Amino acid sequence: xxxLKSNRTDAALYWKAYSLAKLGRRAxxxxxxxxxxxxxxxxxxxxxxxxxxxxxxQASGQTIAPESQNDEELKLLALRGLMNSDPDRAxxxxxxxxxxxxxxxxxxxxxxxxxxxxxxxxxxEIMGNLAEGRLEPRPAAPGDPLSRHHGRIREPPDSRxxxxxxxxx
Amino acid sequence: MLxxxxxxxxxxxPREQAGSVPPPLPCxxxxxxxxxxxxxxxxxxxxxxLDRSARVLTDVMNTSESRDISTxxxxxxxxxxxxxxxxxxxxxAGEQSVxxxxxxxxxxxxxxxxxxxxxxxxxxxxxxxxxxxSGAALQGAGVERRPAAARERARGRRRTADINPENQLIAMTxxxxxxxxxxxxxxTIFAALVAASAAAQPTGSGPVGAGPVGxxxxxxxGIGPGPHMMRLGRSIQTQSRTGAGPRSxxxxxxxxxxxxxxxxxxxxxxVTTARSxxxxx
Numbered sequence: 001x002x003x004l005k006s007n008r009t010d011a012a013l014y015w016k017a018y019s020l021a022k023l024g025r026r027a028x029x030x031x032x033x034x035x036x037x038x039x040x041x042x043x044x045x046x047x048x049x050x051x052x053x054x055x056x057x058q059a060s061g062q063t064i065a066p067e068s069q070n071d072e073e074l075k076l077l078a079l080r081g082l083m084n085s086d087p088d089r090a091x092x093x094x095x096x097x098x099x100x101x102x103x104x105x106x107x108x109x110x111x112x113x114x115x116x117x118x119x120x121x122x123x124x125e126i127m128g129n130l131a132e133g134r135l136e137p138r139p140a141a142p143g144d145p146l147s148r149h150h151g152r153i154r155e156p157p158d159s160r161x162x163x164x165x166x167x168x169x
Numbered sequence: 170m171l172x173x174x175x176x177x178x179x180x181x182x183p184r185e186q187a188g189s190v191p192p193p194l195p196c197x198x199x200x201x202x203x204x205x206x207x208x209x210x211x212x213x214x215x216x217x218x219l220d221r222s223a224r225v226l227t228d229v230m231n232t233s234e235s236r237d238i239s240t241x242x243x244x245x246x247x248x249x250x251x252x253x254x255x256x257x258x259x260x261x262a263g264e265q266s267v268x269x270x271x272x273x274x275x276x277x278x279x280x281x282x283x284x285x286x287x288x289x290x291x292x293x294x295x296x297x298x299x300x301x302x303s304g305a306a307l308q309g310a311g312v313e314r315r316p317a318a319a320r321e322r323a324r325g326r327r328r329t330a331d332i333n334p335e336n337q338l339i340a341m342t343x344x345x346x347x348x349x350x351x352x353x354x355x356x357t358i359f360a361a362l363v364a365a366s367a368a369a370q371p372t373g374s375g376p377v378g379a380g381p382v383g384x385x386x387x388x389x390x391g392i393g394p395g396p397h398m399m400r401l402g403r404s405i406q407t408q409s410r411t412g413a414g415p416r417s418x419x420x421x422x423x424x425x426x427x428x429x430x431x432x433x434x435x436x437x438x439x440v441t442t443a444r445s446x447x448x449x450x
Contacts, residue, residue, distance in 0.1 A: 011283060044283060045283065048249075048279065051250075051253055055253070055257070073250045076250075076254065077253065077254065077257070080254060080257055080258070084261070098435075105435045106247060108435040109432055109435050110250065110251060110254055112428070112431050112432060112435060113210075113214055113254060113255075113258075113428075114254065116207065116210045116428050117207050117210070117211065117258055119204070119207065127428065127431050130430075130431035130435070131428075131429075131430030131431045132430075
């Protein structure tokens with residue numbers, strides 16, 4: 001497929017790199033991704049290729065600088081790795097992402113997840129700040145199947161406070 | 170007059186001033202962000218993610234040829250990014266079965282995202298094929314294995330009623346697969362909660378002093394600690410031997426509550442407000 005140079009060569013290169021990564025041949029996989037990046041700069045597979053590259057480099061023990069990633073999703077992948085090695089550096093970046101008005105709720109949701117997987121007191125504090133800022137809930141967009149509240153009845157705003165009352169020792 | 174004043178004050182004073190200040194959220198009170206709490210957040214997030222993925226996959230599997238699936242592709246793209254994050258964390262947390270499910274899902278989502286938006290029969294077939302290979306298309310497999318002569322004979326026979334088209338069967342199989350995974354995850358979470366509540370029981374003897382007058386409805390109870398207390402005693406002994414103290418229910422559930430409340434705040438667009446409140450507290 002790669003040699004045929006068809007309109008699916010970029011896809012074939014991606015899947016080649018993916019398969020090599022699954023076989024544990026990281027260097028070969030990175031080579032295939034390098035070819036893809038070089039030959040198909042405008043490919044639709046480029047973002048997935050970059051995500052795979054971040055994953056491979058992290059698996060090899062390399063630290064990916066989140067600041068060098070221009071895509072928020074790739075930045076989060078890099079931050080996830082950094083959170084394990086250097087949480088003090090990662091947490092302020094996540095905090096910035098959470099507070100940035102330009103980031104979509106989905107990006108913030110993922111940033112919150114990455115933060116929740118950190119074991120530090122600072123991460124817990126940020127999560128607490130975020131949780132306490134919950135005011136009147138806005139109805140979820142109707143018909144959005146990806147909404148967390150799709151098909152569910154939302155809780156009244158003070159219900160979580162009631163939960164915390166119940167839990168008090 | 171006094172009653173009237175009290176009524177007016179109670180009616181118009183804000184609730185906080187009236188003495189109903191809500192307690193701080195459990196994640197603020199807890200001192201420990203244990204790996205069990207993080208794992209439960211992961212499992213609960215994955216369960217939610219699989220639920221959403223099942224909806225999108227069901228939609229794509231039941232789509233008709235040459236239909237525009239660009240909306241489903243956008244959803245799949247969102248899910249793909251989330252799936253990667255969860256898979257990495259599941260691998261790190263040692264949840265290999267969860268990581269494996271997410272890996273399979275990731276491949277399917279990649280196929281959907283990179284298919285042409287006006288999906289052809291061939292592309293649709295390519296998306297469906299991996300699920301068919303994993304045993305979803307039970308109908309087709311038997312037909313293909315038959316020799317040519319048998320297939321010819323079969324063609325001559327009257328067809329049975331087509332009450333379960335193949336695409337419906339695939340969607341049903343996929344949905345049941347994800348439902349099973351979800352049930353498994355929820356059971357794990359429930360088991361973790363039960364274990365946490367057992368560990369959070371106070372130690373030592375019960376309340377001092379006489380109980381209600383007269384025997385209880387079933388007569389006199391047994392002497393000594395009940396089965397739950399005995400179990401708890403053993404648990405505490407084990408923990409003290411290993412050097413780990415009993416974890417409180419507050420610690421175990423606080424992080425998840427904060428996570429849920431935080432996600433709601435993000436979805437409701439209250440992040441900036443959260444920040445301002447957090448900085449003043």
